[in-house]
Amino acid sequence: MADENAPSDQQITFTVKSSSDQKHAVTVPRSMTVGDLKQKLSTSDYANIPAERQRLIYSGRVLKDPDTLSTCKIKEGNTVHLVKGAESNQRQNPANQGGSAVPPGAGGSPAGNVPQNIQAGTGAGNPLAQLTGARYAGFHGLPGADMFGADGGMGAPPNPENMLRMLEDPNFAQQMNEAMNNPAVIDMLRNNPMIRDNPMARAAIENPELRRMMMNPDMIRMQMQMQRSMGGGAGGAGSFPMPGQTDNTPPAENNSNNTSEGQTGRTDAPPNPFGGAGGANPFAALFPGAGAGAGAGAGAGLGAGAGAGTTPGQNTGAEGAQQTPPNPFASIFGGGAQGQGQGQQNNPFQAAAQQLMQNPQMMQQMMQMMGGGGAGGAGEAGFNPFAGMGGMGGMGGQGEQAAAPDNTPPEERYAAQLQQLNDMGFYEFERNVQALRRSGGSVQGAVEYLLSG
Amino acid sequence: MSAKVPRNFRLLEELEKGEKGLGAEACSYGLDEGDDLLMTNWNGTILGPPHSVHENRIYSLKIHCGPEYPDSPPDVTFISKVNLPCVNPNNGKVDLSKLPSIAQWKRDFTMETVLIEIRRNMAAPANKKLPQPPEGTNF
Numbered sequence: 001m002a003d004e005n006a007p008s009d010q011q012i013t014f015t016v017k018s019s020s021d022q023k024h025a026v027t028v029p030r031s032m033t034v035g036d037l038k039q040k041l042s043t044s045d046y047a048n049i050p051a052e053r054q055r056l057i058y059s060g061r062v063l064k065d066p067d068t069l070s071t072c073k074i075k076e077g078n079t080v081h082l083v084k085g086a087e088s089n090q091r092q093n094p095a096n097q098g099g100s101a102v103p104p105g106a107g108g109s110p111a112g113n114v115p116q117n118i119q120a121g122t123g124a125g126n127p128l129a130q131l132t133g134a135r136y137a138g139f140h141g142l143p144g145a146d147m148f149g150a151d152g153g154m155g156a157p158p159n160p161e162n163m164l165r166m167l168e169d170p171n172f173a174q175q176m177n178e179a180m181n182n183p184a185v186i187d188m189l190r191n192n193p194m195i196r197d198n199p200m201a202r203a204a205i206e207n208p209e210l211r212r213m214m215m216n217p218d219m220i221r222m223q224m225q226m227q228r229s230m231g232g233g234a235g236g237a238g239s240f241p242m243p244g245q246t247d248n249t250p251p252a253e254n255n256s257n258n259t260s261e262g263q264t265g266r267t268d269a270p271p272n273p274f275g276g277a278g279g280a281n282p283f284a285a286l287f288p289g290a291g292a293g294a295g296a297g298a299g300a301g302l303g304a305g306a307g308a309g310t311t312p313g314q315n316t317g318a319e320g321a322q323q324t325p326p327n328p329f330a331s332i333f334g335g336g337a338q339g340q341g342q343g344q345q346n347n348p349f350q351a352a353a354q355q356l357m358q359n360p361q362m363m364q365q366m367m368q369m370m371g372g373g374g375a376g377g378a379g380e381a382g383f384n385p386f387a388g389m390g391g392m393g394g395m396g397g398q399g400e401q402a403a404a405p406d407n408t409p410p411e412e413r414y415a416a417q418l419q420q421l422n423d424m425g426f427y428e429f430e431r432n433v434q435a436l437r438r439s440g441g442s443v444q445g446a447v448e449y450l451l452s453g
Numbered sequence: 454m455s456a457k458v459p460r461n462f463r464l465l466e467e468l469e470k471g472e473k474g475l476g477a478e479a480c481s482y483g484l485d486e487g488d489d490l491l492m493t494n495w496n497g498t499i500l501g502p503p504h505s506v507h508e509n510r511i512y513s514l515k516i517h518c519g520p521e522y523p524d525s526p527p528d529v530t531f532i533s534k535v536n537l538p539c540v541n542p543n544n545g546k547v548d549l550s551k552l553p554s555i556a557q558w559k560r561d562f563t564m565e566t567v568l569i570e571i572r573r574n575m576a577a578p579a580n581k582k583l584p585q586p587p588e589g590t591n592f
Contacts, residue, residue, distance in 0.1 A: 017474050055511055059472055059483020060496030062511055073487045079474025081481050083500055083511065424584055425538060447584055451534060451542045 014074055016056075018047050018082040028069065035065035041082065049084050057081040187444075410437060417443045426450055457560070463523055464492040467563055480568035482516065493518055495564060497529070499572045505581030507535075510588050514547075514571075516564050526558040529567055534586040539574055545592035547571060 013027040024046045028037060038051035047054070056063040058080045063072050074080065411418060411429075414436045420443050421432045431450060439445025458466075469475075471482040479502070485494040495516040501507025512535055517528040531545035539551035550556045552570050574580060 015474065017478070057481045057498050057500075057511065060481050060485075060498050060514075060516075061483065062498060062513065075472065078472045081474060081478070084509070424536070444584070447536065448586055451536060451586055 012069065012074065012076050014077060015079045016041060016046070016082050017079050018049075018084075022047070030068070030070040032069050033065065034063040034067050034069070034072065037069065038065070047082055049082070053084055055083040057083060414441055417441060417446065421446060421450075460518075460520070460522055461492070464518060467565070468492065470565070476565045477569055479572055480565055482564050482568065485515070495527075497564065497568050499568055499575070502572055502576035502581070505576050506583060506585050507575050507581070510585075513591075514568070516567070518564070523560050523562070526555070526562070527564060527567065529571070530592075532591050533588075534590040534592055535575075536583050536585050537571075537575060537580055539571070543592075 010030050011027050012030055013025060016024045016026050018024070024041070026037070026040070026046075028040070034056060035051070038054045038056065041047045041054060042049060042051040058072055058074055058078070061072070063080070410433045414433065417436050418429070418432055421436075424447065426432055426447070432446065435446035435449040436443075438449055467482070468484060474481070479500040480497065482495055482497040484492060485496050495518065497514040497516050499512045499514065501510035501512065511533075513532040515530045515532055517530075519525065519528070526549050529547040529549065531540055531547065534545070536542070539548050540546070541548065547567075549558070549567070552574055554573075555562055555567060555570050
């Protein structure tokens, strides 16, 4: 305390102790700012950590860049701790350092290094691209990780064989799991404006069950099998928009194909499993009413949606979906599966999540439709863990149906989230429900609300 | 009975240890106001333990050593938001009685003991996966 009055250009010598137990003796003028000190420490003579990732701690305080050493009251012989700062999961992106779009010094924001704006980068608008892109390439050394998507450096998506082989790999599953369990990734997904502004999509992301399914290799495999049996159109890989693929224009060829099929009553149906081949299709059960409404549904889903709202075929489809509650998937895949244009994109999840996110107009249309047809699906899905998705089931439905108010009691609607909150140690039921209501079903938001009292 | 170290000497000792970085790596502490002659208010930081949700995070705390310290434990309060069973979710106050190893306060426990125990509690299997509020938010 005695040397507080010392002239500010006086040199002081102190120790910087980094987390790897290295000690650096530093002699600098007292007037130096913390920011400058970090610059100095960032060189290979010292800690060799980029300045923006350094955190200096002295005397129980995190030092701020603009402060000078004398205002921090660092004294001769004292020790400053240097910590490699919260580059939120360095384990996860060893290959991506410097590549991620992080403004240096974004320290205060949650998960500092995760690109908040998903549009930055190659996988524009596609949240899943971030999951499979370069950040995971080389991680676990999984076979042929570079086959993934655009930022892996390859233009074309992987061919189905490779894809299948990869799916067999337990590492892949593990990796997916890890990604899905990583709060940063979820945050990233959540912060995508497309998801943030859409309560349904948000619910889907919030729901761990659904996330797991979305990333489930079996699910993807199923999709690929379907895609194979589909054969026609742009065929194989082309019609399967991989995560990471940046091209978001639907293959026109395929599109027109489906539409015309719908209009002609599926005269040349065989290549399309949705049109008539229902019996042979192992997934027919997942798409109730597929036989009835598929043609029109496929056409409608591809952007013609709004206009097609009154097509009889589609009505049938939507009804079919609502009449088959026993199948737990029905409410997810049901009307949505058809209306949503499954002729084009075969995986209902992928389709719903991805195609929509890539196409803002479609998103809007969906939102409008959800107001109408969606209500039926949601009401029925009451006990379904996928209740959040339930609304989507009906989204292909006709627009003219009046929107029924959602009467599901909150404890049912938020069953999964409540369970989660309970697991976290929030036991006050009423408060939990209130918090979930306020946060629109977001567990994260609810936790924040609960914590802030 | 051995002589008791008076509060002031004890705190000066801790201050030196904190400033010189002689203690454990993962915790740091020091006086809030350098000219606080009573050495009542302190700052502390805890580095989130590795292999937990806290990894790479830095938590700031306030430590208040009342006139009875070290006969009675200090008041410890989180400034950074954290979700831990031993921390009051409304004001960040640490309930030391929920930390088994220091629930029974002993005179030779120090602020460092407290910080280290809190950190250990963060890394406990039951707590290391608890969802945490975004980094940088404060109580």
